[in-house]
Amino acid sequence: MKRQVPLLITFIVGAVLVVAAFIPHNPFGRLGENFSLYFDIIAVFAFFLGGGNLVRIHSGRFFRGLKFYFMEIKKQGGFWPLKMLIAFPFYAMGGIEDRRGKDWFFSMVTLIGFFVMLWAGLFKIGNPGGWQGNVTAPGSLFQDFFMYVFTPLKATMYSLLAFFVASASYRAFRAKNKEATILLVTAFVILLGRTPAGYYVTFWLPDTLSFFQVPNLANWIMGVPNLAGQRAIIVGISLGVISMSLRVILGIERTYLGQDKD
Amino acid sequence: MQRRALVYLIGFIVLILAFVISMMARDSAVLEGFYITFGAFLTLCILSFLYKDNPFYKFAEHLFVGVSAAYWMSMGFWTTLIPNLIGRLHPPAVRLFLPAVADAEPNYWYLIPLALGIILLLRLSAKVGWISRWSLAFVVGTTAGLNFIRYMRSDFIGQIYNTINPLAVYSATDRSFMAMDSISAVVVFFGVFCGIVYFFFSKEHKGAFGAASRVGIYVLMVTFGAGFGYTVMARISLLVGRMRFLFDDWLGMIN
Amino acid sequence: MAFFDTIKNIDRRVIFLFIALSVIVPLLFNVIFPERITPIVQKIFDKIEALPEGSRVLISLDFDPSTAPEQEPMVDAVIYHCCQRNVKLYVMALWGAGQNIADATINRIITTHFPNKVYGVDYVHLGYKAGNQGLINVIITDMKKMYTTDVNGTQIDSIPMMRGVRSLKNMDLIAAFGGGFPGLKEWILFAGDPGNIPVAGGVTAVSAPLLYPYYPNQMLGMMGGIKGAAEYESELIRKYPDFEKMPHGGLEMMGPQAVAHVVIMLFIIIGNVTFFIDRKRKTRAN
Numbered sequence: 001m002k003r004q005v006p007l008l009i010t011f012i013v014g015a016v017l018v019v020a021a022f023i024p025h026n027p028f029g030r031l032g033e034n035f036s037l038y039f040d041i042i043a044v045f046a047f048f049l050g051g052g053n054l055v056r057i058h059s060g061r062f063f064r065g066l067k068f069y070f071m072e073i074k075k076q077g078g079f080w081p082l083k084m085l086i087a088f089p090f091y092a093m094g095g096i097e098d099r100r101g102k103d104w105f106f107s108m109v110t111l112i113g114f115f116v117m118l119w120a121g122l123f124k125i126g127n128p129g130g131w132q133g134n135v136t137a138p139g140s141l142f143q144d145f146f147m148y149v150f151t152p153l154k155a156t157m158y159s160l161l162a163f164f165v166a167s168a169s170y171r172a173f174r175a176k177n178k179e180a181t182i183l184l185v186t187a188f189v190i191l192l193g194r195t196p197a198g199y200y201v202t203f204w205l206p207d208t209l210s211f212f213q214v215p216n217l218a219n220w221i222m223g224v225p226n227l228a229g230q231r232a233i234i235v236g237i238s239l240g241v242i243s244m245s246l247r248v249i250l251g252i253e254r255t256y257l258g259q260d261k262d
Numbered sequence: 263m264q265r266r267a268l269v270y271l272i273g274f275i276v277l278i279l280a281f282v283i284s285m286m287a288r289d290s291a292v293l294e295g296f297y298i299t300f301g302a303f304l305t306l307c308i309l310s311f312l313y314k315d316n317p318f319y320k321f322a323e324h325l326f327v328g329v330s331a332a333y334w335m336s337m338g339f340w341t342t343l344i345p346n347l348i349g350r351l352h353p354p355a356v357r358l359f360l361p362a363v364a365d366a367e368p369n370y371w372y373l374i375p376l377a378l379g380i381i382l383l384l385r386l387s388a389k390v391g392w393i394s395r396w397s398l399a400f401v402v403g404t405t406a407g408l409n410f411i412r413y414m415r416s417d418f419i420g421q422i423y424n425t426i427n428p429l430a431v432y433s434a435t436d437r438s439f440m441a442m443d444s445i446s447a448v449v450v451f452f453g454v455f456c457g458i459v460y461f462f463f464s465k466e467h468k469g470a471f472g473a474a475s476r477v478g479i480y481v482l483m484v485t486f487g488a489g490f491g492y493t494v495m496a497r498i499s500l501l502v503g504r505m506r507f508l509f510d511d512w513l514g515m516i517n
Numbered sequence: 518m519a520f521f522d523t524i525k526n527i528d529r530r531v532i533f534l535f536i537a538l539s540v541i542v543p544l545l546f547n548v549i550f551p552e553r554i555t556p557i558v559q560k561i562f563d564k565i566e567a568l569p570e571g572s573r574v575l576i577s578l579d580f581d582p583s584t585a586p587e588q589e590p591m592v593d594a595v596i597y598h599c600c601q602r603n604v605k606l607y608v609m610a611l612w613g614a615g616q617n618i619a620d621a622t623i624n625r626i627i628t629t630h631f632p633n634k635v636y637g638v639d640y641v642h643l644g645y646k647a648g649n650q651g652l653i654n655v656i657i658t659d660m661k662k663m664y665t666t667d668v669n670g671t672q673i674d675s676i677p678m679m680r681g682v683r684s685l686k687n688m689d690l691i692a693a694f695g696g697g698f699p700g701l702k703e704w705i706l707f708a709g710d711p712g713n714i715p716v717a718g719g720v721t722a723v724s725a726p727l728l729y730p731y732y733p734n735q736m737l738g739m740m741g742g743i744k745g746a747a748e749y750e751s752e753l754i755r756k757y758p759d760f761e762k763m764p765h766g767g768l769e770m771m772g773p774q775a776v777a778h779v780v781i782m783l784f785i786i787i788g789n790v791t792f793f794i795d796r797k798r799k800t801r802a803n
Contacts, residue, residue, distance in 0.1 A: 002392050006399030013400055017407025029658070032407075036655045037662060038375035039404040040648025041347050042397055044338035045379030047647070051331045052386050058328075106324040113328030121336025131358050134644070134668045135340040136617045138624055142336065144297060146617045150333055151582035152301040153326040155504055156308035158583040162501035162777075163312055165494055166536045167529040170784040174792050179483045184785070186487025187494075191782055194495055194744045195775035196550035219555055221488055222729055222741075224446050228453025229485025231421050231730040232478070235454070236461045238417035245410035248402055256402050257395050312533045337613035342647045345665050362672035363665050408650055412706040416735060420710060424734050489726045492742060496587065496696075496722035498540065498777045499743040502770045503586020505540050517547055 007251040014249035054114065058107040065104020113149075120145055186221060193218025273318070277303065302512040305504060347372055347379075425454045453481040525791045532784060539780040540773045548772030552744075552751035560738030561717045562752050564690060565595070570603040572689040573682065577704065577718075578622070579695025581614035584721045588694050589618070590746035590766035591719035593626055594753055595692055600631045601757055605678050606640040607688070609664075611652060611699045616645035616668065630763065637676045644668035649699040653707040657685045686712050690737075696721030701728060705735050719745055747771045 013035055020032030073084045119125065120141040127133040127140040136143050175181040192198035198214035205213050211220070247253035277300075307322035340359075349356045349363050351372045357364035378397040385394035429451060431443035459471065460478030467475040510516040554562065568574070576596065580588045599606055608623065610616045619642055627634050634640055643664050646652050655663045660682060664673050673679050681687065685708050693704040693716065701718045709716035715737045720728060722742025732739060740749055746767030753760045 002395070006395040009396060009399040010403035010406070013403030014407035014410070017404060018410055021411040024658075033655055033658060033662065034371065035400075035404055036408070036648070036651040037346070038372075038378065039401060039651040040646060040655070040663070041342060041372075041375035042379050042382060042401055043647040043649070043651070044342045044347075045382045045397075046401075047331075047334040047338040049383055049385055051335045052383065054327065054331045056386065103320070106320050109321055110324040110328035113325040114332045115328075117329045117332035118335060121332060122339060124340075129669065132361065132670050134620070134642075134670075135336065136620050136668075138620055143617060143620070145329065146333065146614070147621075148297040148301040149304065149325070150329050150614075151585070152304045152507070153308065153322060153329070155500065155507075155582045155585065156305045157323075157326065159497070159500040159504040160308065160311065162497035162540075163533045163536050165497050166781050166784060167532045169494070169781060170527075170532055170788040171529075173785050173788060175789055179479060182480055182483040183487040183490065184789075186484045187490045188782060188785075190488050190491025191494060191778045194491065194742075195778050196552070196771060197775040197779055199553075215553075220446075221484065222726065223557075224449050225453055225481055225484040226488040226726050227729045228450045229457050229481045230727055231425060231450070231454045232457025232461065232482070233485070234417050234727075234730055235421050235458060238413045238421070241409050241413040242418065245406040245413075248406040249410070256398060313530065334613055337616065337645060338647050341613075341616065341645045346646070346663070349665060360666055360670045362670055362675070366665075404651060408654055408707070412650075412711070416706045416710045416731075420735055421730055424730065485726070492722040492726050494778065494781055495742050495744065495774065496584075498774055498781075499587045499722065499770060500584070501536070501777075502540050502544065502743075502773045503766075505537075505544055505773070506586070506766075506770075509541065509544060515545060 003254070003257055006257055007254070011249055011251060014245070018249070051114070051118075055111065058110045058114075061107040062104050062111060065107070069104070117142075117145055117149075189214060189221060190218050193221075274321075298512050302508055305508060347376060351376065421454075425451055452477070457481050521791065521794065524787060525795065535780055535784075536777060539777045543773040543776045546772075547769070548776075549768050550771055550775070552747045552768060552771065554748040554752045557732055557738050558740050558745050558748045559752070560733065561595075561692075561740065562598070562738075562749060564715065564717065564737055565598050565602060565604070566756070568602055568604050568689060572602075572604045573607060573687060574599050574604050575607045575609065575685065575688045575691045577609050577611060577691065577693040577695070578615035578619050579611040579693060579700045580618070580697070580721075581612055582618075584696045585618060586766070586770070587721050587743050587746065588696070588719060589622070590743065590770070591740045591749065592618075592622055592694050593763075594746060594749045594760075594765070594767070595694075595719075596622065596626045597630070597760060597763070598753055598757075600627060600634060600639075603639075604689075607643060607678075607682075608640065609643040610645040611649060611703070612695065612697075613645050613647075619644075620668075637671070638678055641676055641678055642668045650703045650707050653685075653699070653703060657708050657712050660684050684712075685714055688714055690714075691716045691718075693718035694720075696724045700724065701736070701739070702731075705731050710735055743767055743770050743774060 016028060016031050017035060020028040023029070024032075069088075070084065073087060074080050076083070121135060124131060124133060124135060125141040126144075127135070127142070128137050133140070136146065173184065173187075175184050192201060193214040193216075198218065202213040210216055244253060248256070304322050304325070307318040310316055311319040344356055344359055345363065349360055349366070350369045352368055353364050353366045378400055382394050382397035385391045429444065429447050431440045431447055432438065433440055456474045456478035458478070459474040460467075460482065465471060506516065565574070576592070576599075578588075578592060596606065606627075608619050610619055623640070623642060627640055636642075644667065646663055648655070648663075652663060661673055661679075666673055667676060685691065691704055691708060691714055693701045695701055695718070701716070701720050701724070704716050704718070708714055716735070717737040717739065719740035720742075722744070725739065725741030725745070728736060728739055728741075740746055743766075747765075747770070748767075750760070750765040750767045754765070
């Protein structure tokens, strides 16, 4: 029952969608559309699942840390309520050395950020259109948090990669053999060719040798050998996706169901 | 340790004060200045990781996790749950939020995604979490069904078609034979063939097969080199974007 | 040899500093280079240029702030171009953050520079819906099953430009901007190919090489990264000189891009030189 029902659901849904591609008329066409609609709605519940799980993990960590912190303060004796209040920031910043309480302060930050953002979004705080307005309307608190909290954090996280790619290239990118040399030379052509620097390096070449001008070379690399290699990869991946999809629909692949003790 | 903790404490108090002041100045232009400064502060917190891991980075990282999760929940709730689920199951319930659809006819088929969605949420329970497999099965089945056809059509048949057609390229205007484009098309054909040969591991790469596999590796190395070049370009662009925010939006130093 | 060992074991924070300076200095000096459009970007430009007035263009913003520096210049340029051509814009998003970004973009480009454009007649914001490729699978046959209202809660049938639009097949062009999943590839697989609808767009530079196989049969054209945006902007300035008065992030970012690329290349060369010298030393020692 625990495994048979999900396998049946997967088979029915998958089979209907496959058949709907060939027989777009009712009932398959309509069923296929409806299944996609239901999929879209269930995806939103997955967001709530993720949020719920986050709250569960971080609140557990926070309360465990708080309890441990409380015990530490009480152990020291004295008037513990005042001590707890004054010593809190030092413990929070310094971190508690015991594993049980590590980083509990930052779990509190996560929870505060979560609930404040949720409050701003779910209740449309400051929204010019009120309850009926667009949740992301300019001027709403939710949009302000998006622009000045979410955006700087997310964008900067990804921009860190620029530094790491440079450092990793310096340490690891070595022309040790033929293949690595081809990779390196191609990368150089693309790095130069995709910037104005590439033009200035070879603009002096005559028209008969225009193919060897770096920007033209870069275009050719992208449009011919890169295309060939990417196409080979895409064909390989598509065969993998097709076979995996078939295995999932037919119930041969069951890893998504998890362990039996689950 | 105590002095460092004091420095961090002062930093956080200043931050909280700045935020509270900005919330009080809700209607003022000063608010935008505080917001941008707060955004710049968060940017610098993340960038401080380049020196070494520190509580400011941890603070920003944990804040990001919480804000991100709540963001997706809020967006999903207002854009999909309200109009597409509740607005269809029981339209009068959304009269306050979407009066335009409040008089529509209810559609009780949407009890199915409601049930599956609630079942998915039961994953949080250790006791009955197993039932969330039903919802997962629906999601996995939908994805498998959609991907099976689309990948076969566009990524398999479509790509093979594009590889072999055309090999001889003629101009669309005067139907003249285009030698350079035809040579490129043939090179692509052989490149794709050799690349696919490389990925065929059921036969030993010897003789002509091995030679084709070797060519395939070289083609793939060119592909990866191009990929690396573009990846560097992408990462640098993101960094330029952030620096523009800091030096233009925040400090106003760019002319 | 002490110098060689210093270079070989250089602290990565020194490399970070060089990268930061290579970006900041050209940015402060506002170095801008001219750009030439490549055929893969030209195809998109020509397509929009050839669209008759009143054509329907779907713009899908499938990215978030992490890739916005690359994608926003592309989106701004295409929306500006479409407004100049007086085509009808249907703005939507497959990513949640795309809705926020769409609001800001509409404000920045349409409301500010084309105040004569009327919401609901010339452009409409349909917003974000969850579902990824499932969403595309629905709207390729029936858009109104997914979008009962626009982003402001207005009944979809009461919006003038939605009358006569039943599905994606009524669109003259789908312009998708994204770099992850779902993105331009999903639009090709789930809308362009099955519905025979022209699909073009812009992607992050990371994704651009992966999409070349779809060009030109399955994908009309593509802007790859900030370079693609800069090429489109340069062509737009050539054709519509007024665009030069507006901020064009693509062209502005190419200067720091060029310097940073050269710095990274120098580091790779230095790394390889130290590697070969080190290898020679070890061989001699053996």
